Amino acid sequence: MSLHTEHELHKRRKGRNVGVGLLLGGFVVLVLALTVAKVTSGDFELPRIEEGQ
Structure with missing residues (x-):
């Protein structure tokens, strides 16, 4: 279990970064x-x- 849950914005940004x-x-x-x-x-x-040039 993670102590800090990842925000939805970070999940979308990570997905976009992987795609790029x-x-x-x-x-x-x-x-x-x-x-x-x-x-x-x-x-x-x-x-x-x-x-010669």
């Missing part, structure tokens, strides 16, 4: 997956530095 955290984590995974797909494809080349 999951969305942020999903976005990070998406960006990482797109980066890995771009780098591992055969057409990726580092920019060439032209001499």
